[in-house]
Amino acid sequence: MSDTEIGALRQKLASRVRSDDYRQRRKDMDAAFSQYRIAPDVTVEPVTANGVRAEWTSTPQDDRDAALLWLHGGGYVLGSLDSHRHVVSEAGRAAKAWSLALDYRLAPEHPFPAAVEDAVSGYRYLLSRGIRRERIALAGDSAGGGLVVAAMLAIREAGLAQPACGWCISPWVDMEGIGETMSTKAAADPMVQREGLVEMARLYLNGADPRSPLAAPIYADLRGLAPLLIQVGAAETLLDDAIRLAKAAGAADVRVDLQVWPEMVHVWHLFHPELKAGLRAIEQGGAIVHSMMAG
Numbered sequence: 001m002s003d004t005e006i007g008a009l010r011q012k013l014a015s016r017v018r019s020d021d022y023r024q025r026r027k028d029m030d031a032a033f034s035q036y037r038i039a040p041d042v043t044v045e046p047v048t049a050n051g052v053r054a055e056w057t058s059t060p061q062d063d064r065d066a067a068l069l070w071l072h073g074g075g076y077v078l079g080s081l082d083s084h085r086h087v088v089s090e091a092g093r094a095a096k097a098w099s100l101a102l103d104y105r106l107a108p109e110h111p112f113p114a115a116v117e118d119a120v121s122g123y124r125y126l127l128s129r130g131i132r133r134e135r136i137a138l139a140g141d142s143a144g145g146g147l148v149v150a151a152m153l154a155i156r157e158a159g160l161a162q163p164a165c166g167w168c169i170s171p172w173v174d175m176e177g178i179g180e181t182m183s184t185k186a187a188a189d190p191m192v193q194r195e196g197l198v199e200m201a202r203l204y205l206n207g208a209d210p211r212s213p214l215a216a217p218i219y220a221d222l223r224g225l226a227p228l229l230i231q232v233g234a235a236e237t238l239l240d241d242a243i244r245l246a247k248a249a250g251a252a253d254v255r256v257d258l259q260v261w262p263e264m265v266h267v268w269h270l271f272h273p274e275l276k277a278g279l280r281a282i283e284q285g286g287a288i289v290h291s292m293m294a295g
Contacts, residue, residue: 005275006263010235013190013265022077022108022203029078036086036273039093044085049125052118053103055081057089066097066135066293067126069119069163071151073142073267075172075200076107076115084141087269087282091139091167094286097293100126104147111206115143116214119151120158127160136163137289141267142192142238143200145171145230149217149245152225162226165292167285169231170238170267171245173218175201175210179240188235191266197237218248227255229288231281233264257288 019025038044038057045056070088072079081103092099104118119138126136140148145168152166177194186193205215213220218241228249232242239260246258261268264277269285272278 003263003277006265006268006277009271009275010190010265026078026080029074030080030082033083033086033270038086038089042089047100049100049102050121050128052121052125054122055085055101055103056098057085057092057101058098059089059093061096062092062098063096064098065131066095067131067137068092068095068097068099068289069122069126069136069138070099070101071104071119071138071140071144071147072101073140073144073170074106075197076112076143076204077200078106079144084270087141087272090272090279090282091269091286094283095137095289095293096286097137097290107204108206112204112208112212112215115147116150116154119147120154123151123155123160123163133161134164134295135293137165137167137293138163139167139169139289141169141269143172145169146173146217149173149220149222149225149228150214153214153217153220153222156224162224165227165229165289166225167229167289168242168245169269169285170233170236171230171242172197172238173216173241173245175205175216177201179238179244181240182237185235185237185239189237189266192237194237218244220248222249222252222254225249225252225254227257227292229257229259229285231259231261231285233266233268234260234262235264236266238266
């Protein structure tokens with residue numbers, strides 16, 4: 001049976017007018033998602049995590065010794081604490097953990113690998129707070145989903161122990177946009193198209209190799225990484241990114257749980273206040289992450 005809510009949402013998204021100026025798109029993204037209010041029982045606490053602006057969100061039931069490190073999406077160019085607060089707080093609730101959302105540096109002002117460096121700084125901050133690595137999960141959407149894997153790679157290379165797991169939502173892991181579904185799902189996806197994706201990659205990479213493992217983790221040696229939960233919508237142009245990431249991780253003996261949600265658009269979790277499937281995906285993903293952090 002077709003999901004009527006996603007049908008209505010797809011029409012609304014398709015009617016949006018998008019600016020060609022990334023500065024304006026930053027403002028538009030914050031304005032669009034800031035309309036979704038956080039729940040009354042959510043506590044928000046600004047913090048600086050090893051020099052990176054960040055924000056704790058928590059609910060009364062969360063375990064204080066567990067943390068979800070959230071890396072927001074937006075193509076490494078857009079996105080902020082404001083655009084993602086409503087989804088970060090509910091993801092933490094579902095995982096029964098405090099959430100630390102990082103306001104990592106954005107391109108083009110701070111190109112690759114600034115975001116990766118900030119993500120590792122955030123992880124070190126959690127460890128310095130006395131939170132055990134097996135009680136930490138990395139989570140992110142879109143570019144943030146790819147950044148989860150890149151951060152885990154950088155954590156490994158820094159000689160640090162892996163977190164409990166990584167939760168990748170609609171991950172972007174191919175800077176060249178060469179996945180088959182970039183064309184086969186183009187008509188169905190109101191969120192991501194190849195032209196815009198490649199422009200984001202250009203701003204982020206600033207001349208770096210588009211197949212650098214820390215920018216495009218599908219080209220990395222993923223051996224030794226913590227388990228991955230990957231959630232992706234069947235209507236996404238980035239569907240193939242998620243599938244190829246799962247294949248690369250599985251081939252490297254990384255435990256992978258790949259979920260393809262019928263009819264869903266890119267990062268449908270963001271729309272959970274008006275999309276029940278978005279809240280279900282958050283709750284199911286959070287439950288899996290909680291079980292990973294519980295051992």
